[in-house]
Amino acid sequence: MRKAGSMTEAKKLFIKTYGCQMNVYDSERMAQAMGAEGYVLTEVQEDADMVLLNTCHIREKASEKLYSDLGRLKPLKAARPDLKVGVAGCVAQAEGDEIIRRMPLVDIVVGPQAYHRLPQLVRQGGSAVDTEFPAEDKFDHLPERKTEGRPTAFLTVQEGCDKFCAFCVVPYTRGAEVSRPVERLLKEARDLVAKGVRDISLLGQNVNAYHGQGPDGDWTLSRLLREMAAIPGLDRLRYTTSHPNDMDDDLIAAHGDLPALMPYLHLPVQSGSDRILKAMNRKHTAEQYLRLIERLRAARPDLIFSSDFIVGFPGESDADHQATLDLIRAVNFGSAYSFKYSARPGTPAAEKAPVEDEVSDARLQELQALITAQQRATQEAMVGRVVHVLYEKVGRKEGQMLGKSDHLHAVHVDDPTGRIGQMARVKITASMTNSLSAVPVTG
Ligand code: 5AD
Ligand code: SF4
Numbered sequence: 001m002r003k004a005g006s007m008t009e010a011k012k013l014f015i016k017t018y019g020c021q022m023n024v025y026d027s028e029r030m031a032q033a034m035g036a037e038g039y040v041l042t043e044v045q046e047d048a049d050m051v052l053l054n055t056c057h058i059r060e061k062a063s064e065k066l067y068s069d070l071g072r073l074k075p076l077k078a079a080r081p082d083l084k085v086g087v088a089g090c091v092a093q094a095e096g097d098e099i100i101r102r103m104p105l106v107d108i109v110v111g112p113q114a115y116h117r118l119p120q121l122v123r124q125g126g127s128a129v130d131t132e133f134p135a136e137d138k139f140d141h142l143p144e145r146k147t148e149g150r151p152t153a154f155l156t157v158q159e160g161c162d163k164f165c166a167f168c169v170v171p172y173t174r175g176a177e178v179s180r181p182v183e184r185l186l187k188e189a190r191d192l193v194a195k196g197v198r199d200i201s202l203l204g205q206n207v208n209a210y211h212g213q214g215p216d217g218d219w220t221l222s223r224l225l226r227e228m229a230a231i232p233g234l235d236r237l238r239y240t241t242s243h244p245n246d247m248d249d250d251l252i253a254a255h256g257d258l259p260a261l262m263p264y265l266h267l268p269v270q271s272g273s274d275r276i277l278k279a280m281n282r283k284h285t286a287e288q289y290l291r292l293i294e295r296l297r298a299a300r301p302d303l304i305f306s307s308d309f310i311v312g313f314p315g316e317s318d319a320d321h322q323a324t325l326d327l328i329r330a331v332n333f334g335s336a337y338s339f340k341y342s343a344r345p346g347t348p349a350a351e352k353a354p355v356e357d358e359v360s361d362a363r364l365q366e367l368q369a370l371i372t373a374q375q376r377a378t379q380e381a382m383v384g385r386v387v388h389v390l391y392e393k394v395g396r397k398e399g400q401m402l403g404k405s406d407h408l409h410a411v412h413v414d415d416p417t418g419r420i421g422q423m424a425r426v427k428i429t430a431s432m433t434n435s436l437s438a439v440p441v442t443g
Contacts, residue, residue, distance in 0.1 A: 013039040014048035018065060019056025021240065022203055023089055023153040027054045029142050030088065030115050036143050046076065050084040050122065057090035057173050059342035066091050070103045077105045084122060086110060090173040096129040106401075110161075112174060116141030139180065145188065147195045151390055151421040152404075155192070157185055157212065157224065158204030163243060165270070166281045167310060167341060167348040170205050179204075179212035182219050189228050196421055199236035199390055199404070200228070208242040208251060222250040229260040235423060236390065236406070240266045244284050244292055252292075256299035263300055264334070264408040268308035269291075272327025273320035276313050280349070286327050293331050304334035304378060304407045311367055312341040312360030314352035321363045328370050334378040334407065336371045340364050379431035382409065386441050389413055389443045391422045410435040 013034050017027040030052065031041055042048050053069060056062040064088065077083050086108035087099050093111040100106045109127035110118050116138045117128045136258035139156075147153060160175045161168075189200055202224070204210060210221040221239065228237055237260050237325075244267060255261055271277050272286045296303055309324060328336075340360045343350040389403040391409045399416035401424070412435055413426050 010038055010040045011049040012042040012047050013050050013052060014042050014045045015052045015054060016045075016069065017052075017054045018062055018089070019058060020204065021154055021201070022156065022159070023054050023056060024200070025156055025203055026050075026089070026112060026386065028154075029145075030054070030118055032143050032146055033116065034122070036144075037122065039081060045073075048083070051076075052086040052088060055092050057088035057169050057344075059339060060344070061342065063091055066099075067103065070105065070325065074105060074302055084108065086117065086118070086122070088112070088118070090169070090330060093129060093173045094169065097127055100127065113138055121163075139184070145192060145195075147192060147197055149196065149420065150392065151197055152199040152201070152392060153192045153197045154201050154203050155185065155188055156180070156203045157221075157239075158207050158210045161205045162209070163206060163248070163265050163283075164281060166279060167313065167344065167347055169344045169347060170348060174205055177206060177209055179210050182212050182214035182224060185212065185224065186227060186231075189234065190231055192267060193231055193233045198421065198423065200238075201232060202237070202239040203428045204239075204245065205241065206243050207239045208246040208248075209440075218252065220248065221411035222248065222254045225251075225254050225258060225261060229258045234260065235261050236260055238262050238264065244269065244282075244289050247292055247296070252295050252299050255296055255303065261300075261304045262406050262408070264304050264306070264406070265296065266306045266308075269327065270310050271313065271316075271320065273316070273323035274323075276316055276320045276324075279315055280310075281327060286323065290327065290330055302407075305331060306335045306337075307331075307333055309336060309338040309367060310341050311338065311363040312355040314349055314354055315343070316341075316355055316363075321366075325367065325370060328367070332378075333371060333374050335375045338364060338367050338371065376431070379409065382407070382428045382436055383431055384428060386425060386427050387411075387438075389424050389426050389438065391415075391418050391420050391424060393420065401405060405436070411438050412436070413440060415440045 015027050015031060017023050053066055055066045084107050085105055087106055088110045092109045099109050107125055108121045110121060111129040114128040121128055128246045158179045160177045161170045162177045164171050208221050211218045227235055269289050270280055274285045387405045389405050391401040391403040393402045395402045395412050399414060401413045401415045402419035403411055405411050425441045427441050428436050431435040
């Protein structure tokens with residue numbers, strides 16, 4: 001979309017995105033849809049003609065954030081009654097018009113399957129909360145992708161989830177699994193590459209369950225990856241988020257076969273206790289997860305793994321928690337997200353007695369300390385190595401470029417002649433808390 005200032009009377013849109021990468025992608029697409037209506041993005045909420053909150057429902061805290069942010073918008077709306085306030089995303093899907101009843105300052109509520117109707121809703125006012133809409137219709141009606149000169153892009157290939165983990169709202173908020181057709185995805189990927197994108201992350205709530213319609217029947221994710229890896233100029237591919245049970249043989253093999261498939265994989269396990277995994281309805285054991293990691297490492301030895309963990313799931317004992325720590329030690333993760341269990345209305349686990357707060361807090365701290373130590377060690381091990389970094393931004397310091405390595409580490413490179421979109425060979429010189437430092441390697 002155009003930058004603010006390119007049109008004198010352009011209206012300004014402020015978007016706040018909560019939650020996952022899918023929401024980041026969706027916000028970008030909504031910004032472009034509103035761009036066609038003459039809206040330009042602003043980073044300053046007070047300047048906006050429209051404020052759009054793209055929400056997340058995954059944990060209670062994420063959900064409640066919407067209401068505190070809406071509360072803070074009250075004075076702005078009171079001062080400027082013509083300010084439009086929209087709520088999008090998974091809270092919009094889960095709570096629908098209830099949001100307007102609770103917070104009358106909200107003008108528009110739009111669920112994730114109805115984003116293509118946002119411009120019309122803004123013109124008319126009102127709400128569209130739609131779970132039934134087939135995903136492709138939405139993508140059909142959104143304007144063509146713009147990349148703003150960025151060398152990286154997300155590409156949603158699949159939405160929804162049929163797994164029904166006992167703690168999770170996603171199957172209810174994002175609905176059943178829908179995979180987008182192969183031809184459209186290949187076209188979108190080629191178009192992105194033609195616009196200068198060199199690194200594409202395929203997105204889906206359960207991305208490795210992808211089974212999209214191809215020219216000769218259903219395609220798996222590995223087939224899609226193999227085809228995309230052959231697009232000239234597309235140097236890097238990633239995919240997220242995967243379920244261990246959908247990691248099929250060919251997808252594992254693809255990690256060994258495709259140099260463009262980057263050696264970093266986010267593979268949530270949630271717990272290392274078989275008892276808890278069963279109660280979570282994960283349908284795999286800790287041992288099966290460890291064997292899977294082994295097979296993936298056999299295919300691509302330099303793979304770095306990340307994961308998601310929940311502590312304090314109902315019924316979790318100290319022994320269960322220790323089993324999770326054992327699994328973490330056995331895998332040695334490069335990073336991980338960990339969360340305290342949050343009971344979500346309507347999910348099976350919400351019926352069960354919770355673990356005491358202080359116990360969960362202590363377990364979370366212990367788990368995070370272990371992950372932090374593994375992350376640090378993984379980063380330290382990169383120091384001295386020569387790696388590729390795709391420059392995404394100019395760094396804060398003079399003469400510095402910022403980008404990602406193959407292993408998805410954020411890397412600051414002292415490179416005054418560097419330019420955005422360049423794939424640089426660099427030598428890692430130091431490891432900081434959440435990033436690496438490097439200098440270019442010539443020749
Ligand atoms: N409580 C805590 N964490 C949750 N997640 C999903 N649902 C819940 C919940 N009810 C976590 C899982 C998932 C990640 C996206 O969020 O770890 O993988
Ligand atoms: Fe939620 Fe992921 Fe389980 Fe699906 S696989 S229910 S999205 S945690």
